[in-house]
Amino acid sequence: MRPETEAELAEIVRGANGPLAVQGGATRHMPAEGDGLTTAGLSGITLYEPGALTLVVRAGTPMAEIEAALEAEGQRLPFEPMDHRGLLGTEGVPTIGGAVALNVSGPRRVTVGACRDSLIGVRFVDGEGRVVKNGGRVMKNVTGYDLVKLLAGSRGRLGILSEVSFKVLPAAATEATLRLDGLSVAEAVRAMASGLTSPFEVNAAAHDPAAGATWLRIEGLAGSVDYRAGELAGRLAAFGTTTRLDLADSARIWRGVRDAEAMAGPGDVWRIHARPSHAPELVARAGAEAVLLDWGGGLIWVRVAEGTELRARLGSFDGHATRVRGGVDLPPEVPAIAALTAGLRAKFDPRGVLAGAGA
Template sequence: MTPDTEEALAETIKGAQAPLAIKGGGTRGMMIEGDTLSVSGISGISLYEPGALTIVAKAGTPLSEINAALAAENQRLAFEPMDHRVLMGTVGEPTIGGVIAANVSGPRRIQGGAARDYALGVRYVDGSGAIVKNGGRVMKNVTGYDLVKLMSGAFGTLGVLTEVALKVLPTPETQGTLLLRGLDDAQSVRAMSAAMGSPYEVSGAAHCAQIMEDGAVTALRVEGFETSVSYRLERLKELLSPICTDVTIGDAALTEWVWRSVRDAELWKDVPEDIWRISCKPSDAPMLMARSGAVGWYFDWAGGLIWVRMPPGGDLRTNLGEFDGHATLVRASDETRAVLPTFHPQKPGVAKIAAGLRARFDPRGILNANLMASV
């Protein structure tokens, strides 16, 4: 089923007699029970006002189309969404609706916030087939309940997005990356924490033992005007000299490659292990990896996000035990997915609230049924 208007989508959901698997670009590789309901036919940029830093697009609009329109005006999406196709081995085109529904946010989140922080307004169809609009086209619009934030990260379980309004930002003149070599996990977190606490506006902080293929590298990105970028990189180098003396500066081209690799986990596209991601307190990252049983990992978000390679079928959550955060299974065999849920089990209080929301927005339980039942 591929309705091409919001009204047709509403009628499809209203008349559904069985669970529906909501599909955008299909690039995340999720297996969802039910009849496939694609929003790819509800596509197109509805409004773009570069002077107001605002773009409005229908949910099925390919991300590439939005990026091209923004690039023509020297603007970009601020939250740097991941492209899952390389890691997941999928095809198709990521859509803006899928990005917002999953709150897909890349390395720049540590500086500017997540995808949901740039969503100004949404239109969606709930589980009863009702068309709902919330938010607006300016940041100050806070009338009523903030359903914009609620829909961002709900993975289509509360409603099917049909249109999103987003704040965008200018593209900086240039970028550079400070590369610190030879640090262990604990030292890297110290360095990244110091950088993030500095006045030098770091827009990316990652640590990986393999990305440069010659030992551990901690990467710190700075963006802006060329003279400012050069100045801030030198100041960061001085600031971090007590932690690391083997420091180099990567130019804009190297910076582009490094952060695309970090964002998309590109170097893990052909590895045989299961892929997980952990959200946690940065200070906990080294401890969590020490007890993870993982065969490889790297830190993003200054240690607040960990990408993990686990032996096939390995239960990372059991190995980690209780911690302040959550672990999500990103890529695994069908056999492993049948045993291990994608999302981290919720605590009882949160689970009760989540169940109440689903009952309110999707009383028949037909939208991506059971996808987040164990979140």
Template sequence: MKISSETEVCEAIAGAKAPLSVCGGGTRGLAGAGKVLSVAGLTGITLYEPGALTMVAQGGTPVAAIEQALARENQRLAFEPMDHRGLLATKGEPTIGGIFAANVGGPRRLAVGAARDFLLGVRFVDGQGAVIKNGGRVMKNVTGYDLVKLMAGSFGTLGVLTEVSLKVLPRPETEATLVLSGLDDMRAVAALCRAMGSPFEVTGAAHDPAAGESYLRLEGFEASVSYRMGRLKDLLGGTDVHVLQSDASARKWVALRDAEAFHGVSGDVWRVSCKPSAGPELAARSGAEAHYFDWSGGLIWLRVPPGHDLRGRLGVFGGHATLVRADEATKARLGRFQPELPGVARLSAGLRARFDPKGIFNPGVMEAV
């Protein structure tokens, strides 16, 4: 069922007697049970004020169209959302509504925040077919439920996003990446954390054991980047280093953002969020065939044998493990998301009952059917 207007969304939901699989571009492999309700036809940027750093777009607007409009004004989506198509071998176009529904970000999250931190307002249709609007084009315009934050990361289980208002940021003049060579996981994460704790405004911190390299990104005016790069080298003195300049730096971070090392390679893929200091030890006991670190060690991407129970292997730790790529049987057996604690699960169930009383939105996406 492809929708081309918000009115059609309302009618489809109000008349639904069975589950609906809400989707945008369908690029993240998160289809729920039920008839497909695609909002990819809800496209268009309805308002863009470059001077105010704000934009309003319909939920099905392709991310590529958003980025093209921003590029003309030398602006960008600072949270650099991941493109899952190469990793999951999916087609279609990522949509801005899907990005916020899944709270999709990238390596710059540790410096600027998550996708939800750039979401100013939402307009969505709830499980009874009613239109709800919350937030606005300024951060403080929120009353009652903070639905802006609630909808980000709800994966279409609370409502169908038809319009989003977002904050954008200027594109920096240049970027460069300091590459450290020859560090093991423990020493690499220590170096990344030391750099992140410095005053040199690092916007990316990753380590790839397979390449034997660690990466620290700096962005801004060329003179500032050059100065801070020199100071960062001094801070990490004694380490074998070289620098990736603008274009090479940008390509490296796209590869890290999109987990390109795991494209076209067999095996399940997980992402583990944890304390940076715990990252090396978790990776060591994971049983992974390959891994790398982002977010200064606080995010681990792992490729494991098919059917591998990573959560069982890691045990209890201060974080969560998300199954990103696997066959349907493994997803059904292990679940995509870390099981919620009982109190959190009760809150989640209460919210779903409030916003989706018929229980029709994306069953099986965030919990077992």
């Protein structure tokens, strides 16, 4: 099923006699059974006001279309939505609705927040087929349920997104990425923490043990970037000599970090969310075939042998692990959160027709 309008989407949901498995651009497999429904027909930018830094777009709009429109005005989305196709071997088209449904966020999350932090409005169809609107086109306080934040990352289990609104940002004039070589995971975490807590506005920090490289990125006006990069290099001198990458290499590196290209190869891939200071110990416990640290160590990608139960290896820690390739395995919820989730689903989808969404 491929509705072309919000009204058609609502009619389909109202008439559903069983679960609906929703997909946007089919770039990520999700564990949902039911009648297939794609939001790809709900496409197009409905409002873009560059002067107000505001973008309103239908959920099925391809990310490439949005990025091209923003680039033409010297702007960008604050977050860096991951393209899952390389990691998962899919051939679909990434859409903005899929990014919101999964709260997809890239390396810049350490400074600008997740996808939900830029989201200011949503329209969606709940499990009863009702069209619900929350938020708007300006940042403001809300009362009652903040459905904007609630829908981001809900994986289509509370409603099927039809339209989303964002606050966008001016694109950076330039960027500088400094590379440190040969650091251990523990040394890299300390170096990234030093950069991220410095006054030099580092907005991304990652480490690839296989490449033996640690990267820190600065963005902004050319003069400011040059000054801050020089000062940051001095601060990082305790960890080794830094190399500044050229712009092409910098863009390539962060695209690879965003899309977890280091996870290429056979096996299951997991995402671990944890305190950066715990990253060295968790990497050691994981016994992984490949590792990539993003967010200064707060996000750990690992590739392990197929069928490995990673959570048993990791043991108890302050965070969670999610398998994203080799079968999606979401982290178990603690009882209090599980009860809250069940209560919300009972309100928004009392018939149980929303089986979940893919990106």
